[in-house]
Amino acid sequence: MSNRLKNQTSPYLLQHANNPVDWFPWGEEALEKAKNENKLILVSIGYSACHWCHVMEHESFENEEVADIMNEHFVCIKIDREVRPDIDQIYMDAVQLMTGSGGWPLNCFCLPDQRPIYGGTYFKKEDWKSLLKNLADYWHKKPDEAVGYAVRLTEGINKSEQLVKIEQEVEYTKADVSVIFDIWKRSFDLVEGGYNRIPKFPLPNNWQFMLRYAHLMNDDVAHTASRITLQKMAFGGIYDQIGGGFARYSVDGRWHIPHFEKMLYDNAQLVSLYSEAFQYTPDPIYKNVVFECLEFIEREMTSADGGFYSAIDADSEGVEGKYYSFSKDEIKTILGEDEDLFSIFYQVTEEGNWVEEGTNVFIRKFENAELALQLGISVDILESKIALAKSMILQARTSRIRPGLDNKILASWNGMMLKAYSDAYRVFGENKFLEKAKRSAGFIQGKLISNNELTRVYNVDMGQEAHSVAFLDDYAFVIDGLIGLYEASFDESYLQTAKQLTEYAISEFYDEMSGMFYYTARSGEKLIARKQEIIDNVIPSSNSVMAHNLFKLGHFYDQDKYLNISGQMLRNVHSQIKTFGSGYSNWASLLLFHVFGMFEIAITGNSSEEKRMELEKHYIPNKILLGGSSGTLPLLKDKGATETKIYVCQNRTCLLPVKEVIDAIKQIDNPSTRPGAKEKES
CATH class of the missing domain: 1.50.10.10 (Glycosyltransferase)
Known part of the structure; x- marks a missing residue:
């Protein structure tokens, strides 16, 4: 059994291709069907790696009884939020306006013309069934009230994140x-x-x-x-x-x-x-x-x-985190006598440091030097043993059934x-x-x-x-x-x-x-x-x-x-x-x-790459770099030469060029030598 998602390419949509729900991809066929049959649209949005999307699919969308209700009363559209973020934005705004929160799976019910009237995220199976029946009944008995609410909600969606254009210049400090x-x-x-x-x-x-x-x-x-x-x-x-x-x-x-x-x-x-x-x-x-x-x-x-x-x-x-978590016995089997050191390093316990699941998620508490001192071994020995153990655990992990890609x-x-x-x-x-x-x-x-x-x-x-x-x-x-x-x-x-x-x-x-x-x-x-x-x-x-x-x-x-x-x-x-x-x-x-201000640092000449790498050893977050042995950018005009030079520029003015990175750093760090403060070269 398959539905209309069987010919899609999105891994998320293909995950739902064998649901008994008569899923449509977003498109004219679904939208026209909703108008022609005067049915509410269910826009159900998620993504392939979403845990609670999988849970809701298993509980509700794979269930024949639930699917029958959905198919009878709604045109059901399944959307991969990563492929159609434009649609996700609209209906996420709608759900946040209605409920004050959002997330995935996102389930939004809309009029046949796509305007939303109700929505939420994950619903348990029985709650979902009740909601489906109540909304179908509401649309049948009170369509005018639904339309009025949709008008107001759509106005809110269009106004959200709107800003006033500020014409006046602002001086930031x-x-x-x-x-x-x-x-x-x-x-x-x-x-x-x-x-x-x-x-x-x-x-x-x-x-x-x-x-x-x-x-x-x-x-x-x-x-x-x-x-x-x-x-x-x-x-x-x-x-x-x-x-x-x-x-x-x-x-x-x-x-x-x-x-x-x-x-x-x-x-x-x-x-x-x-x-x-x-x-x-x-x-x-x-x-x-x-x-x-x-x-x-x-x-x-x-x-x-x-x-x-x-x-x-x-x-x-079907289990979250199963691929990544290990019991202590599993680690002993893989590592043998090196298990003790590994377990200390990654806080592994017999009962499991992930208490709810009775297994271990690896975490660190100490830096290498600190732990080596506590254990009375050298840092080199600690690091080499842990590196070997990690490679063995990784190798063992690859034999497990992998999560979906x-x-x-x-x-x-x-x-x-x-x-x-x-x-x-x-x-x-x-x-x-x-x-x-x-x-x-x-x-x-x-x-x-x-x-x-x-x-x-x-x-x-x-x-x-x-x-x-x-x-x-x-x-x-x-x-x-x-x-x-x-x-x-x-x-x-x-x-x-x-x-x-x-x-x-x-x-x-x-x-x-x-x-x-x-x-x-x-x-x-x-x-x-x-x-x-x-x-x-x-x-x-x-x-x-x-x-x-x-x-x-x-x-x-x-x-x-x-x-x-x-x-x-x-x-x-x-x-x-x-x-x-x-x-x-x-x-x-x-x-x-x-x-x-933004420093424009031009590095020209045959050693420009060497000087660029040396400059990057210094943290200058407010800079752009340009240069090379040749270049056509305005700031590089007439600066091409075999001899390497570094130009520190700001506000369309440059200081006299220097040959060494340390001298360029001095120009940047000293306010009195920045562009605009001393002799300049345009």
Whole structure:
């Protein structure tokens, strides 16, 4: 038995292809059926790695009795949120307006014209049956009341996240960012890291801002909070201590028990975060996380042609976390006499440190030197024994039934991964990271870009999906990744592609009236609302990333148009940032760059790569890098030469060039020698 999802390519939709529910994919067939038969639409949204999506499917969508009710009274549409985030945005807003919260699975009931009237997330089977019957009865008996509610709710959806365009220029100061941080820091958990709430999400962009704030504002609290958070996450069960990579979040306050799904977007952002943290404070823990995460990405989430898969499921054999957790007896069988040391290192207990399940999720409590001292062995012996034991556990784990892999390739998340490899190369200088970044860029340029237009989804089995229109986040993150690769390689072709995609994004997504970008293109499908994604979440908002891109490209190309659009966007959002710093963290980083200025550092000549790598040993978050032995960018004009020179520039003026990185750092660190303060070279 199969339904209309059998011919879809999304792994999530294919998971539901054999349900007795008469699922439709989103499209004209389903929408016309709802209108013709005057039935309510059920829009059910999830993603392949979602644990509670699997639970609801098993309890309700695989049940014949429940399916009969759904099929009789509703047109049921199943949506992969990662393929159609534009639809997910609308109905997530609706459910949040109705209930005050949201999540996945997301189940929203709509009028035949797509306007929502009721919704929620996970429902138990009996509750779901009651809801289905009550809503069918309500639509039959009180259609006018339902329509009236839908009108008001749709108005709320269209108004959410709307901003007032601020025409007046704003002069930003250190006081502006201090106010934001002073409110924000009240929520820090300075014992376990992160915030004083459960569950705990990594939120990489939050801590990226904190690193930058700590450095630029010389703030110890921000630095301390960041260091505690990064170490606790690296030592916690949210981090796969055996195979590398982070799970989506921790269900407790100690980063111990994760929600085991592994998402590409989390790991890409966390590689960039830990790389930047190492640049600021060279802690070997950070380096270890970056290298292990990238080994995990290469081993488990990279396609043969250089794209990156989307996610690995939380469940295997119907049990969440079964693939990753071990009993002490299992460890003894694998490691023999080395089990004692391994169990001490990773806090393994006989009864299981995951008490509810009676098994162990590996976590760390001590740094290597501290534990070696306690055990009376050398650090080298400890590390070599643990490394061997980890490889044996990993090998044993690979013989288990693996969690499902969502092998669709998304443009936006691949852009993040391109940026992650570029960031890792810039900080650690490993050539293999640069090669992976170039390979990623080649995949994006070859498979996902045509005539300066992106395709959102690439399926490894079928290739490019012609119907897969890209959204603003696809453009924003791919542009960001290409900019990062230019700064790592000084190959202007990447920057030129970024500029071309930016021009297309402005033409298709930018709204002059509001001064912001819409999430969907002008030429895209017309839904009941056209949203502007502004608030930063587990992923920075597409508008905030575009504002950063335009700010950087404006400096690279000396383009006022880009700088003006970016400046307008920040003005629109500025008053909101202090109300919810965590939700505007990427905007707050852009504000920092305005307050402290952006250093444009040009490195020219035959030794430009050597000097670039030396410069990257210094943490300068408010900089862009450009150069090479030749270049066509405005700031490189007339600077081509065999002799290597370093130009420190700001506000369209440059100091006299220097030959050594240490002298450039002095120019940056000393306010009296910054551009505008002394003799300049234009």
